[in-house]
Amino acid sequence: MHAWICDNPIGPDALTWKELPTPEPKAGEIRVAIRAASLNFPDLLIVQNKYQMKPALPFVPGSEYAGVVDAVGEGVSRLRKGDAVAAFGGMGGFATHACVDAQLVMPLPEGFAFDDAAAFICTYGTTHHALLDRAELKAGETVLVLGAAGGVGTAAIQIAKAAGARVIAAASSDEKCALCRDIGADATINYSTANIRDELKALTGGKGPDIVYDPVGGDMAEPVFRSIAWRGRYLVIGFAQGAIPALPLNLPLLKGASVVGVFWGEFARREPAHNAKALAELAGWYADGRIKPVLDRTLPMPELKAAFQRMGSRQVRGKLVMTNP
Numbered sequence: 001m002h003a004w005i006c007d008n009p010i011g012p013d014a015l016t017w018k019e020l021p022t023p024e025p026k027a028g029e030i031r032v033a034i035r036a037a038s039l040n041f042p043d044l045l046i047v048q049n050k051y052q053m054k055p056a057l058p059f060v061p062g063s064e065y066a067g068v069v070d071a072v073g074e075g076v077s078r079l080r081k082g083d084a085v086a087a088f089g090g091m092g093g094f095a096t097h098a099c100v101d102a103q104l105v106m107p108l109p110e111g112f113a114f115d116d117a118a119a120f121i122c123t124y125g126t127t128h129h130a131l132l133d134r135a136e137l138k139a140g141e142t143v144l145v146l147g148a149a150g151g152v153g154t155a156a157i158q159i160a161k162a163a164g165a166r167v168i169a170a171a172s173s174d175e176k177c178a179l180c181r182d183i184g185a186d187a188t189i190n191y192s193t194a195n196i197r198d199e200l201k202a203l204t205g206g207k208g209p210d211i212v213y214d215p216v217g218g219d220m221a222e223p224v225f226r227s228i229a230w231r232g233r234y235l236v237i238g239f240a241q242g243a244i245p246a247l248p249l250n251l252p253l254l255k256g257a258s259v260v261g262v263f264w265g266e267f268a269r270r271e272p273a274h275n276a277k278a279l280a281e282l283a284g285w286y287a288d289g290r291i292k293p294v295l296d297r298t299l300p301m302p303e304l305k306a307a308f309q310r311m312g313s314r315q316v317r318g319k320l321v322m323t324n325p
């Protein structure tokens with residue numbers, strides 16, 4: 001097998017593409033011949049030593065991938081050699097093969113393309129948990145999505161629309177805003193050029209959005225929170241901008257609003273049955289054509305450094321997918 005190795009977590013430039021012995025699955029594991037793996041923002045943070053989880057060195061990055069089961073460890077009965085699967089294993093995906101706990105694998109229904117499947121579990125799982133479970137989104141409510149042209153952002157537009165919401169998508173360029181409208185956003189705000197508070201006031205008749213979905217953090221959080229509706233829910237998804245914002249606590253008081261934390265990986269670990277139910281619902285929505293990952297581009301696996309460069313420089317629209325022949 002081949003894999004990208006991180007033995008010095010100072011950023012993507014230090015990764016090396018190496019030939020390694022193909023691993024055998026342990027009890028409870030399967031081995032996947034990887035067809036496609038997608039980039040999630042934490043994959044970049046991990047190789048920069050900036051993520052909350054700090055794996056022992058050396059490690060193979062790549063949290064999410066899809067492919068075909070090519071070996072099965074002792075005690076695994078629900079999967080067989082030849083099954084198509086998607087996995088969120090936390091690591092190991094930027095490679096040709098990976099061994100993973102069979103519990104972390106989603107068998108793929110027929111017709112689920114590998115490129116889409118590799119770009120599915122984390123972004124849609126996170127967003128389903130955030131909007132429908134944590135924020136209890138109701139049809140007719142208005143959802144503001146920040147960083148809306150990115151991986152979780154595009155999933156948030158699609159899931160909010162599928163749940164009957166009105167979606168305001170906010171992003172840093174007109175081109176990103178156009179993509180958001182193409183995939184269903186009802187209105188957009190370019191926050192590089194417009195005053196987001198004025199725009200939100202105009203777009204909601206002064207009421208503000210019921211739900212804010214924020215994967216960006218930084219200096220936009222407080223002004224946006226000041227615009228939230230009465231009984232609003234502010235979903236803390238991530239901090240792609242780098243800075244973790246602080247919020248004066250009088251603001252939630254004045255709006256009767258909630259700051260709602262979202263940690264999908266921990267939710268999936270602590271509440272596997274709930275997560276499996278959500279993923280099954282999402283797979284049904286994919287089959288019906290209600291949701292579909294937006295793929296920025298697919299690149300051959302050996303071009304991972306170029307993909308990380310694209311993600312780190314804020315160019316990605318939707319998801320980046322690495323493929324093996």
Ligand SMILES: NC(=O)c1ccc[n+]([C@@H]2O[C@H](COP(=O)([O-])OP(=O)(O)OC[C@H]3O[C@@H](n4cnc5c(N)ncnc54)[C@H](OP(=O)(O)O)[C@@H]3O)[C@@H](O)[C@H]2O)c1
Binds near residue numbers: 151153263264
């Ligand atoms: N809570 C959870 O369970 C969970 C699960 C998955 C991901 N996340 C988090 O969600 C965030 C987004 O992840 P993603 O995979 O969707 O990433 P992504 O595709 O790269 O999207 C991030 C978006 O953030 C915006 N951004 C603002 N400043 C940026 C900067 N300095 N560098 C890069 N992007 C910047 C960009 O949009 P504009 O250019 O339009 O501003 C970009 O489209 C990350 O912080 C990640 O850790 C959290």
